[in-house]
Amino acid sequence: MIKKFTKYSLVGVLCVAIYFLSMFIFVEQVNIEPVLASTISFIIMTLCSYILNKRYTFGGTYSHTQFVKFMIVASVGFVLNVGIMYTIVSIIALHYLIGELFTVLIIPAVNFLLNYYWTFNNK
Numbered sequence: 001m002i003k004k005f006t007k008y009s010l011v012g013v014l015c016v017a018i019y020f021l022s023m024f025i026f027v028e029q030v031n032i033e034p035v036l037a038s039t040i041s042f043i044i045m046t047l048c049s050y051i052l053n054k055r056y057t058f059g060g061t062y063s064h065t066q067f068v069k070f071m072i073v074a075s076v077g078f079v080l081n082v083g084i085m086y087t088i089v090s091i092i093a094l095h096y097l098i099g100e101l102f103t104v105l106i107i108p109a110v111n112f113l114l115n116y117y118w119t120f121n122n123k
Contacts, residue, residue, distance in 0.1 A: 005112060007057040011049065012108050019045040020100070027096065034096035038085045038103075039078075046074040058120040069119040076114065077107045 019041050026037035050070050054062070081103050088099030 001116065004057055004116065008053065008112050008115075009108075011052040011057055012112075014052065015045045015049045016104055016108075018048050023096075023100065034089050034099070035082065035085050038096070038099070039082060042078055042081050046078070050074070053115070053120075058115070060120070060122065066119055070115065073111055073114040073119055077111050080107050080110065 022041040022044050023034075023037055026032040026040060027034050030037075032040070050067070053070075054060075054066075060066075084103050084106065085096070085099045088094050088102060089096050
């Protein structure tokens with residue numbers, strides 16, 4: 001589990017970098033509202049995450065069932081992401097980067113546990 005978590009973490013760092021870069025571009029350059037930008041960025045990050053985690057972290061042959069499970073886990077993460085961002089930005093009225101800090105701390109841990117024990121569990 002530790003080896004997989006380490007690989008998952010490395011993939012996660014890359015995907016978070018993709019996420020933050022896309023957030024910056026969408027909010028600061030394209031002037032998209034932060035909650036919508038977070039949603040779009042999350043989708044981009046999720047696709048990158050699936051490809052890299054399937055190939056690098058968990059391996060094995062492609063399984064439609066695993067893909068569906070991964071998308072369900074990603075949907076849980078997506079709902080958490082939107083909920084956290086909405087709460088921090090729209091309700092508490094803090095800067096969107098504070099919301100991003102919370103999403104980066106909470107969502108990866110939840111997603112790893114769900115993917116490890118459910119999505120890619122071959123037992």
